[in-house]
Amino acid sequence: MTNAHGRKTRSGLPTRRRVFGYAMATLTTASLMSGTAYAQSVDLSKWSPEYIRSIAGTEKVDTAAECSKVVPLDYKGRLSVWWTGPNEASPDITRKVNDDFWAAWKKTYPNIATDAQNIDYNQLLDKLRTATLGNAAPMVVRLQILGGVEFASKGYFQELKPEDVGYKTSDFWPGAMKSDTYDGKTYGIPTNNETMAFIWNAKLFKDAGLDPEKPPATWDDVVKYSKQIHDKLGVAGYGMVAKQNAGNTPFRFMPQLWAFGGGALDEADATPTYKASQLNSAGTKAALQASVDMYVRDKSVPVSALTNTQNENQNPFIAGQLAMMIAHPAEYAKMVDLAKKATGADKKVADAVVENMRYGLIPKGPARRAVVFGGSNIHIIKNEYVDGGLDEKAAKALICFWTSPEWSTKLAWVDSNPGNLRGFKTEWMKERLNSIKFLDVTTSMLPNGIPFPVIPQATEIMNIVVPDMMQNALTGKMTVDQAAEDAAGKVKELLGGM
Amino acid sequence: MSIATGQGTAVLAPTLKSKRVGPLQRIYNHRADYLYVLPALLVMLIVIAYPVYYTIELSFFKTPPNLQMKDKVFVGLDNYATILSSSSFREVTMNTLIWTVFSTLFAFLIGLAAALALHREFIGRGVLRALLLIPYVVSAVAASYVWKWLYHSDFGVIGALAVQFGLTDKPINFLDNLHTVLPSLIVVNVWKEFSFAMIMLMAGLQTVPEQLLRAAQVDGANAWQRFWHVTFPHLKSVSMVTVLLLMVSNFNSFIIPWVMTGGGPAGASDIWITQIYNIAFGRQRYGVAAAYSVILFIVMMTLGYFYVKALTRGDESRAG
Numbered sequence: 001m002t003n004a005h006g007r008k009t010r011s012g013l014p015t016r017r018r019v020f021g022y023a024m025a026t027l028t029t030a031s032l033m034s035g036t037a038y039a040q041s042v043d044l045s046k047w048s049p050e051y052i053r054s055i056a057g058t059e060k061v062d063t064a065a066e067c068s069k070v071v072p073l074d075y076k077g078r079l080s081v082w083w084t085g086p087n088e089a090s091p092d093i094t095r096k097v098n099d100d101f102w103a104a105w106k107k108t109y110p111n112i113a114t115d116a117q118n119i120d121y122n123q124l125l126d127k128l129r130t131a132t133l134g135n136a137a138p139m140v141v142r143l144q145i146l147g148g149v150e151f152a153s154k155g156y157f158q159e160l161k162p163e164d165v166g167y168k169t170s171d172f173w174p175g176a177m178k179s180d181t182y183d184g185k186t187y188g189i190p191t192n193n194e195t196m197a198f199i200w201n202a203k204l205f206k207d208a209g210l211d212p213e214k215p216p217a218t219w220d221d222v223v224k225y226s227k228q229i230h231d232k233l234g235v236a237g238y239g240m241v242a243k244q245n246a247g248n249t250p251f252r253f254m255p256q257l258w259a260f261g262g263g264a265l266d267e268a269d270a271t272p273t274y275k276a277s278q279l280n281s282a283g284t285k286a287a288l289q290a291s292v293d294m295y296v297r298d299k300s301v302p303v304s305a306l307t308n309t310q311n312e313n314q315n316p317f318i319a320g321q322l323a324m325m326i327a328h329p330a331e332y333a334k335m336v337d338l339a340k341k342a343t344g345a346d347k348k349v350a351d352a353v354v355e356n357m358r359y360g361l362i363p364k365g366p367a368r369r370a371v372v373f374g375g376s377n378i379h380i381i382k383n384e385y386v387d388g389g390l391d392e393k394a395a396k397a398l399i400c401f402w403t404s405p406e407w408s409t410k411l412a413w414v415d416s417n418p419g420n421l422r423g424f425k426t427e428w429m430k431e432r433l434n435s436i437k438f439l440d441v442t443t444s445m446l447p448n449g450i451p452f453p454v455i456p457q458a459t460e461i462m463n464i465v466v467p468d469m470m471q472n473a474l475t476g477k478m479t480v481d482q483a484a485e486d487a488a489g490k491v492k493e494l495l496g497g498m
Numbered sequence: 499m500s501i502a503t504g505q506g507t508a509v510l511a512p513t514l515k516s517k518r519v520g521p522l523q524r525i526y527n528h529r530a531d532y533l534y535v536l537p538a539l540l541v542m543l544i545v546i547a548y549p550v551y552y553t554i555e556l557s558f559f560k561t562p563p564n565l566q567m568k569d570k571v572f573v574g575l576d577n578y579a580t581i582l583s584s585s586s587f588r589e590v591t592m593n594t595l596i597w598t599v600f601s602t603l604f605a606f607l608i609g610l611a612a613a614l615a616l617h618r619e620f621i622g623r624g625v626l627r628a629l630l631l632i633p634y635v636v637s638a639v640a641a642s643y644v645w646k647w648l649y650h651s652d653f654g655v656i657g658a659l660a661v662q663f664g665l666t667d668k669p670i671n672f673l674d675n676l677h678t679v680l681p682s683l684i685v686v687n688v689w690k691e692f693s694f695a696m697i698m699l700m701a702g703l704q705t706v707p708e709q710l711l712r713a714a715q716v717d718g719a720n721a722w723q724r725f726w727h728v729t730f731p732h733l734k735s736v737s738m739v740t741v742l743l744l745m746v747s748n749f750n751s752f753i754i755p756w757v758m759t760g761g762g763p764a765g766a767s768d769i770w771i772t773q774i775y776n777i778a779f780g781r782q783r784y785g786v787a788a789a790y791s792v793i794l795f796i797v798m799m800t801l802g803y804f805y806v807k808a809l810t811r812g813d814e815s816r817a818g
Contacts, residue, residue, distance in 0.1 A: 126779040133567055150782075153564040235651070242760045245780050279515040303651035306674040306763040316652070460781050471764040475676050494563075 028415045042172055042421040045305035048449055049440040051084035057430035059422060063407065063491075064108050067400040070166045076111040077394035080387065082128065084376075085118035089311045090415075091333035097413050105139055105401055118159035121198050121247055122309075125150075126458060132156045134368040136387040139395045142191055142378045142402075145179045146452045146459055151379070152180075152187040153456040157378040165400035171421050175451050182454065189403045190410040190419030193375035195436065196251065197342060198363065203356040204323040208232045215324075215360035219256050222324065223290050223298070223365055228479060229323045230300035238294060239325030240301040242470045248309040250452070251372050252326045253291070253470060258450055259365025260287040264461050264491065267453045269372065274453045277495070279469065280488035283367060288480045289475050295474045314338065316349050329383040329442045330415040332357060359438035373449025375419060421477060422461055457494045465490050488489050504599060510695040550795070556788035562668070569737065577759055577789035585763065586773070594769040596680060596756075597687070598748040603689040605744055606737070608694025614725075615701045632691035642757035649673050649758075658719045683767055687754050691747070695740050702736030703729070704772045734807065742805040770794050 013423035042055060045472050064073060086095040104118065117138070119127055125147050130153065131137040143151075162169050167189075169177060174189035181389035200213035208229040216222045226237025241252045259266045261283030266272045273401060278284060294301045302308060310404065314331070316322035318338040325331075334356055339350035362371050379397050383390040399409060414436055425427060433439055452458050472478040525532060557577055559570035580586050585628075596817060606686035616627050633641070648655050651677040657669025672682040706729050714724045730737075752771045755761060769777075771792065778787035 129779060129782065150563055154566045156566075244760050245776065303669070303671050303674050304653075307646075307651075307759060460563065464776075466778055467765070471762055475674075475764040475766070477676060477764045477766075 014331075022368075041168075042424050044173075044421075047442055052424055052440075052443055053433055054272045055425045056433055057425070057427045059405070059425035059493060061405045061422070061426055063401060063404040066166055066404060066446055067108065067397060069399045071109075071393045073108060073207060073398035074111060075109065075350055075397060077391040078113045078115075078388075079140065079269040079391060079398055080115045080117075080138035081142070081398060082117045082119050082138045082449075083145070083378075084121045084124050087120065088119075089314065089334065091330055091337050093333055093414055094330065097410055101407055101411055102406075103290040106400065108401060109394075109397050112397060114394075114398075116164065125234065130380070131387070132385050135385050137381045137385045139386050139390050140380055140398055141379060142376050145176065145187075145190075145193075145373070145375045145377060146247070148180060148188050148377050148379055149182050149454050150371070150456045150459055151381075152182040152185075156381055156385050157187040158187050158382050158392075160380050160399070163405070164355070165189065165396050167403065167420060167422075173373075173421065173446075175449060176377070176419060179328045179451050179454055180377050186329050188377035188379040189399060191300075191378050191403055191408055192416040192419045193373065193446070193449075194328060194416035195371040195373060195410070195442055195449045196255075196328055196362065197326065197359045197441045198361060199317075199327055199331055200291055200324045200360070201317070201320065201322075201353055201356050201360050202358050203352060204229055204233060204235065204320065209253055212356070213358065215358065216363050219259055219287070219290055219363050220364045223293050223300075226294050226300040226324065226405065227298040233323075235320065235326060236302045236316060236322045237298075237300040239310075239317065239322050240291065240294060240305040241308050241310055241313065242291075242305045242311050242474055243307055244467045244471060245463055246467065247463055249467040249470065251374065251411050253287070253309070253466060254450075254462070255326070255362050256365070257284055257287040258364065258370035259368055260284070260290070260435065261367030262287050262363065264466060265453050265455075268368070268450050272453065274455050275495070276363075277488040277491035279397060279465070279491055280357050280484045283365075285484050287365070288469065288484060292471060292480055293474050296476065306474060318342070318353050319346070320349050326362060327413055327480050329436060329439050332359070332437050333414040359441040362448070370450050371445045371448050373446070373451045375416060377419075391433065415453075417446070438472055459490075460494060461491055465494075508549070508771050515732045519529050538650075547733060553791050553795070556785055557792050559785045559788075561782065561784040567784065568794065573785070577786045578793075580786060581789055581793070585767075586710060590768050590770060590773045591763060593680060593765075593767065594749065597684060597751070600743055601687045601691065601748045601751070602741060602744040604684070606695050606741055607694040608688060609740070610737075611701050612696040613699035613703060614691065614729075616700060631693050634697075635689050636690075638753040639757055641690060642686070642754050645689075646752075646758045647671070649682055651675075658659075674763055676764060678761055679767045681756060683755055686758070687748070689705060692753065695744065698736055698740040698743075702733045705736075705741060706732045730808065738808040739805065742801055742808060746801050746805070749794065749798060782804040 022031050043051075050492060072180070087099050092354040102114075105114070115138075119155055121144070124143065126148075128137060128141060128143070128151065130307070132154075137156070144427075148157065169186075172190050176193050177186070180186050182189065185193075198215050200215055205214075205225075206212040208225075209232065210225060218227050229235065231238040241248050242248055254264070256286075257263065262281050263269075263278035263284070265274045265277060267274070295305060302313075302322070304312065310325070310327055313322060313325050313327075314334060315338070317325060318335055332354075335350075335354050339347070339354045342350040361368060377453065378400070380392070380395045381390065383392075403420050405420050405422035405426050406428065407417065408418040408420040409426050409432070411426045412418050413432060418424060418426075418429070452462055465487050469483045472486060473480050473483040477483075519527070538761070540697050556570070558572060560573045560576070561567060561570045565571075590696060598811065609633050612630055616623060616630075649657075650655065651669060651671045651674045654672070656668060657666075660666045660670055661668065672677060673679050710728050711724055719727065748770055749768070753777065755767050755769055755772050759767045761772040771794070774787050774790045774794065777790060
């Protein structure tokens with residue numbers, strides 16, 4: 001594979017990858033390191049692709065031995081667990097790792113009868129709310145990083161910190177631990193943490209007269225590139241996602257909003273207070289205007305953006321009908337899978353797209369470069385809300401197993417990164433770095449990660465208020481100003497206790 | 499006059515006419531009958547009466563996202579006031595009325611046309627009847643996903659065909675447009691429901707006396723006159739029941755709008771039932787959602803009253 005200048009790219013990675021990596025090494029990790037002891041087994045102050053490579057493979061772990069210190073391996077019990085696992089849109093490798101995990105769990109703790117339910121990402125919160133109301137919840141639940149605080153604030157979760165399952169709090173990203181903390185108490189353990197990256201089709205860039213190896217540097221460039229690609233090639237430029245009540249929407253819009261200096265609250269600040277809405281700030285309005293420019297003025301993004309999640313961007317991208325999108329590192333594996341399944345002329349197009357797929361840092365805005373600090377946390381539900389009662393030992397055994405350096409790395413294989421920072425030091429991390437394309441880019445984005453507000457109202461703000469604001473502006477139901485003010489009013493009402 | 503029953507003495511009609519019996523006395527007199535239906539009554543109390551009572555009770559409370567249900571705060575009629583004074587209530591109510599009225603109207607009319615067509619003998623009638631029943635038996639969730647892809651604003655089959663046949667220069671925006679989304683969903687709903695109307699009306703057509711139709715024909719009545727003056731009057735009762743059942747079903751319709759648009763874009767296809775779901779499970783305002791449900795319940799009960807009236811009309815006239 002060659003770049004625009006005909007020079008060979010190393011290992012198929014974009015030539016600027018290393019530049020991005022070095023640049024990221026200089027960026028501050030202060031916001032993610034605040035609030036906890038600075039004694040990580042992984043030194044976050046040195047965070048860079050090179051540092052990650054240097055520590056990968058330096059630590060040997062024995063998961064069964066570690067967990068046996070928490071719960072004996074011959075413990076006999078029962079367990080129920082809900083989580084969002086692989087679905088039909090997941091790469092094959094993710095499904096395989098998931099199967100391997102449950103097989104290994106059964107082998108390690110053969111006497112714990114486990115009822116594990118894989119529940120859709122957009123339905124898990126609703127289902128858990130209903131179950132907790134009816135005292136019919138599972139013992140263990142793994143939720144998106146945004147989801148736990150609501151249940152913790154209502155008193156459904158049992159206190160749970162890494163030390164309870166044999167690990168150290170300092171072995172997890174401080175920003176992730178913050179998402180597990182409510183009212184000074186810890187209610188969960190991070191299983192995985194990730195940041196997304198910017199993905200583009202180099203061939204479409206070239207055909208549209210853009211530098212195929214250079215992603216848009218700013219969000220203004222995204223608007224410009226999207227229009228140029230659409231006008232010249234007739235395909236969608238940027239894969240905007242604006243579906244209502246869907247987590248995919250804030251994960252793609254909030255980086256844009258933060259980059260322009262906006263916020264839902266003050267979550268982008270180093271020491272957020274979560275007291276007042278910033279959805280009517282100039283930064284938010286500028287970000288919203290950029291989206292309106294792409295959707296309404298330039299018509300350079302999919303018309304179906306209002307009903308699309310990221311899953312609906314995958315097929316247009318592999319068909320060469322979409323040039324840019326924001327997604328996980330797993331998107332590359334997904335595209336490889338889709339290309340394998342394509343036939344005839346479609347196969348040729350799909351193979352070309354995979355060959356021309358590039359990853360880069362998410363663009364900057366006038367205020368900053370930002371990305372959602374994402375991931376998932378695992379929690380134990382209190383005995384009185386669990387269907388059939390809680391088996392605490394069985395729950396802790398599973399959580400020890402799941403958040404171990406080994407399985408937090410393996411389960412995050414192409415989708416994410418290990419929540420347990422010791423995972424970065426394992427042989428499996430080394431294998432990932434050697435086998436997964438573009439992993440460096442997404443690990444490089446981690447220090448730019450901004451966690452969603454850690455307040456019970458966060459899910460409503462992010463999954464409903466923000467997408468509603470986008471839809472009101474994109475459909476022309478309201479002007480940008482009206483949509484922003486309307487959203488800020490809703491947040492104010494929410495913070496005021498309804 | 500009285501006759502002996504297994505449990506006691508039942509008073510016959512002439513005595514009832516002369517002496518007014520209170521409800522408790524009547525229950526006592528029929529205590530054996532009530533014992534027979536007691537298990538069913540208990541089940542109904544648990545699965546219907548209690549949820550209704552709890553929903554009404556909940557509608558007077560506030561349930562903030564950081565409080566458990568047991569810590570809910572009494573707010574009196576605040577939730578009702580919030581709903582009735584909100585601009586979204588007016589918008590959602592208008593959507594609900596449009597959705598219900600047009601879905602019912604078109605499903606009934608198309609169902610009636612299909613029933614009339616299938617009432618005649620012709621080759622392949624059985625096959626056609628089976629084909630027309632398919633939408634009714636297909637899972638609503640599966641149908642919604644299929645229609646969602648047919649309608650897709652960028653890659654939908656309908657939009658692609660429209661472009662190919664030169665009807666439009668770009669794919670039609672069905673689901674991502676404020677003005678087209680609700681009519682698009684109504685089309686899907688009518689497609690799904692018209693078979694039900696067809697079945698009901700086909701059954702009704704069996705009751706039209708053939709002799710009357712022949713007599714009208716002999717008297718020189720044309721096809722329209724035979725339909726309007728002979729067939730339709732015989733279909734009145736079944737039509738009323740069908741329309742009421744369709745209206746109840748459409749007021750409560752959740753799957754098609756939820757799966758296809760989730761009430762969007764920007765609330766343009768939000769109807770009462772999707773709004774209630776969103777308020778309860780998306781925004782965790784169970785009290786407001788309960789108040790909304792009570793309003794919907796009153797509407798449903800009103801329709802239910804007319805439904806029962808329509809069903810028992812014949813009985814009353816016979817009794818009178």
